[in-house]
Amino acid sequence: MSERQPDMQERRILGTELLWSFGVGVLIAATLSIIVLTALTMGINPPSNVERADPKTLHLSGEFAEHNLGTSVAADGSVTARIIATQFMFVPHCIAVPEGRPVTLRLAAPDVIHGILITGTNVNTMVVPGFVAQVHTQFTRSGDLLMPCHEYCGLGHSEMWATVQVLPEGDFRPDGNGRVSCAQR
């Protein structure tokens, strides 16, 4: 009798552990399903882009030359904002984007590793010298949003921030060259 009881106890403990393992497996599967479903149906993914840009010649010519920075609207209506992240500023310091339209942010760094996030949105990426960081997003509310550097980049890191000005569709008016600047306030 006394030898059979420990067997029953061990079986009960084993049964509980198996039940727990099953429950944890269901939880993990449910969590992964939520992430995959959100990615497939709502387009929420970690930004991923492998595209090289020579940091030594970034400012001289090509996409990230000074005259090309800021927000531009292409002939097909797509909105792209090009930004340089450098010690210890963003160029341009203010980026105008439309509300409720897809926007592509493209960033490059000529010096050290930087990072950005835009407050109140899911935009968050590293900006690594030698690569172009690209984020597709859509802003749901108009207003001024803070865009600080979130990767320590030197003594002036805390001073490195920019403003993202989300304009209502009516106020987002490209000029003759398809360029849009922040409204002066």
Next chain:
Amino acid sequence: MAREPDPRLQASSAADSRFDVADEVDEAALAAVMRYVPLGAGVLAGTAVALLVLGYLLIYALVFIPRGTVG
């Protein structure tokens, strides 16, 4: 008056000392306790994990999703 010697010093091994030997286990009482231990552990761990998952789902639905698309 001679002092009573410490019984622990007299024992030749720890097993001979009544201070060092564990209490005798009452098998019936142990079996009674073990009937509830897995249930109690399950309820405690289940409640903790349920609270954690609830927090994750609330932040996901009320903070992460309204912040919009990104990719």
